[in-house]
Structures are given as structure tokens and as C-alpha cells.
Amino acid sequence: MPVLRGSALLALVTLVSYKLHFNAAGAGFLYLTVVTLNCLDSSFPAAALVSLLAVLCLDLFFVEPLLTWTIADPIDGVALVSFLTTSVFITRLSSRAREQAKTAIQGRQNTERLYEAAHRLVALRPAGAELPVMILEIFRDVFKFRAGSIFDAGTAEVHGVGTADPRLSARTRDAYIVGGDADEPEGNFAFRCLRASGSNLGAVGFEGLDDSRLMAGPLAALAAASLDRALATRKASQAAAEAQAETLRSAILDALAHEFKTPLATILTAAGGLREAGPLRAEQSELTDIVETEAERLSHLSNRLLTLARLDRDELKPRFEAADGVAIVAPVVDRYSLQYPAHELVFERAENSDEVMADTELLQLAVSQLIDNACRYSPPNAPVRVVLQADATSVGIVVWNSGSSISAADGARIFDRFYRGRDAQRVASGTGLGLYVARKIALAHGGTLELDHRFAGGDGVAFRLTIPMASQGFDLVARA
Secondary structure (H helix, E strand, O other), rough: OOHHHHHHHHHHHHHHHHOOOOOHHHHHHHHHHHHHHHHOOOOOOHHHHHHHHHHHHHHHHOOOOOOOOOOOOHHHHHHHHHHHHHHHHHHHHHHHHHHHHHHHHHHHHHHHHHHHHHHHHHHOOOOOOOOOHHHHHHHHHHOOOOOEEEEOOOEEEEHHHHHHHHHHHHHHHHHHHHOOOEEEEOEEEEEEEEEEEEEEEEEEEEEOOOOOHHHHHHHHHHEEEEEEEEHHHHHHHHHHHHHHHHHHHHHHHHHHHHHHHHHHHHHHHHHHHHHHHHOOOOHHHHHHHHHHHHHHHHHHHHHHHHHHHHHHHHOOOOOOOOEEEEOOOOOOOHHHHHHHOEEEEEEEEOOOOEEEOOOHHHHHHHHHHHHHHHOOOOOOOEEEEEEEEEEOOEEEEEEEEEEOOOOOOHHHHOOOOOOHHHHHHHOOOOOOOOHHHHHHHHHHHEEEEEEEHHHHHOOOOOOOEEEEEEHHHHHHHHHH
């Protein structure tokens, strides 16, 4: 112990100095040397005790009267007090310097360990459910704590390494729920939330981590950065895969539509040739009419698929011109009345026919999509209403059908490219492009396309396509 060592050195110095009849000054110098050397590796209380013993020895053996602690000359008393003050001051400075050096060494070691952990985490390939365990294993290998756990908010699972206290996992989950950091000295626990990109990704807990108040925070930041990087990588990969899938779907639709055009044209030509070849019996003429009607319908469908695929890929640049709302909508209603004779299509026109700035072909395609959906996704003989409305600044085209509904989950994604709800997939076939392109057309006109729950009133489905009136649309053209 430093006290015993210091006491032994003081005894040795006292014996030698007393035998050699040193005066107080010479002995005091030797005592001060012993005190200074002894405090280099001892605590401040131990060094201060050795300093006090040195003063007592100096007074007892070298200050008159000898072998008593009585001080005859006041000058000797001042000298003893100065000696004690100097020795204690030196002891304090030495202890502080030693503590600062120890702190600096520990800080450098912690920095090196953090750098090593960060380097290994950067080299770590983002993985799935095993990533939190891999992060903890790196931390434990570098910092040598007993156990650690991570609560992953994305999967709501707790992952751990080491021989942990049963409370560690539960406390880690609680730290995420509460959203606050915590230290528990009695169990040598430290808990930190994993925050990155403005969100809480989970929480991490440590058991037996040295200097946890300083190190738990940086380790939590490293873990959060690793989890956030893995999440960003997964999202980027998923987005790239979705983009490739959408490109492939558009290419397939385009190819299929092109491949249909030539056989359909051949079928129509052959049907016309049969009619011109000579007189046909009634049943033959009826079959020829069916072939021509269905071929024309397929031709129209392939043309629409080609248009949808083209509009999906290309940026829309409408050719605006002043057009009457009724003149745009009425021909589409008439065409679908013939195509779906089982449905009662009702066109309710606005009292005042207001002009709009529109690309007539594109806008009719959007209205066609809405009417076609209304007829295909409603039961036979169900009414379909097309209502043209106008207010001070815009014209609205509402297409309503009864007998079907759209769930809240599907309503949030119904305008997404290639998305088709589960009910829609059971009722009729489709590409999932129609509503997406129709909304794209509406936005290109400076308008909107959305579900109109107020018009439907809880019965059926209503879509509202809104575009500015001509007085508003001229501003749109000027801005374009």
C-alpha cells in the first residue's frame, strides 16, 4: 500500500538523518523528496497522510526541543506549516495530473474502440433479421461487456447476445416505449433509444459496459446509423425492383397490343369478304355480325391499351383548345350506351354549358376509362350516371355506378400504377393503368381526379374529374 511504503521510506530517512545529525532544513528536503515520489502512484488521501507523517517526524526529531512535538521558535512553526502546505499542494497537483492522464488514456482507448466498431459496422453488409445480432456481437467483441440487447421497432422483436440478466430485454423494450434513455447503476444497465432520420428505430441495452454514461450514447448512435442504412438499402432495392417491374409491364402491354392489331385487322377483312362473297343465310349473317362486332371491340381495346401504355411512359403535353363540356362527354356516353346495352347510362347535363381549355382526345380517354370501369364493375341492369356540373371556376364530370364499393385500403391506392383491389380482381380483368392514366390526364389539365364520397352518399362509387373553365385555363396555357 502507498501509505505503508511511504511510512517505511519516512522511517528510513528519519533514521539516516538522525544518525547523521541533519538539521531541519536538510531533513525537510529529504522528507519532501519522499512525499513527492510516493504521491506519483497513490491516491490523494494516502499521499496527504504520508505528508502529515513527514511533518510530525520533522517536528519530533529535527525541530527544537527534540523528541517532543513542542515548537520553541515561532519561525520553526512557520517552516513546518510551509512544509505541510507545500507537500499537500504537490500531492494534489500530482494526483490531479495522474487522474487527467488516466482520463486521457481512457478517452483515447474509447475513441480507438469506437473507431474500430464503426469501421467494422461500415464493412458489414446490411442484412435482414440477423443485423441487430451482428451489431451487438461487434460491440461486445470490441467493448467486452457482459450482455446486450436491441429492440427493433420495425419487426417488434428483441435480439440479444451474451448471458444477460432476464430484465435486460424487457427494460430495452420499455426504453423504446417510453422514448427515453436510462441508466441503472445497481444492475450496471444502460439503455438508449435508437434515433435516426427523425424517427425512433428502437432501443439498445447494455449490461456491464464500462463507463456506460459516456459510451452508451455513441454506441447507440452507431447502431441507429447501421439500422437506418440497412432500411434505406432495402427501400432503394424495393423501389428499383418495382421500377423494373413497371417498365416490364408497360413493355408487355405495348407488345401485346401491337401483336393484336394485325390479327384483328385480318379478322375484320375476312368477315367483310364473307359478306361480299355472296348472299348469306340469316344465321350466317348473324355470325358474321358477331365476328365483326367482337373484332371491333377487341380492336378498340387494343388501341386503348396502346394509348394507356404510351401515356404511362411519356410526359403528357396536352394540346389545349376551347371546347364545350357537353360536346366532350356526350359522344363518350353514346358510345358506351351501345357497347353496354344491359346498363342504363344516364347523362345529366349542366344547365349552362361552360367552355373548358382541354385536349379533347385526352379528356375523352379519361372519361372513357371512368365510364368503362363503372359498367364493368357494376352488376347487369345497374344504372350508371354521368353528371356534368359547373361552378364559378371549374367544370366537374362525375361518373357514378351502383352495386359496387371500394374499401378504404383500396381507396388510398386506387390511383397507383398497376394497382388493382382484391374485389376488382374478382369481378373483372384489367391492367391497373386506367385510373392512373386518367388522373395523369386530369393533372395535366390543371385539374383533379378523386373519389367523391359525398356524391355517392354511401351507395355505390363515384369518381369526380375536375378541370378549370376556359377563363381559368388560359392562365394554365400561359404558365405552360
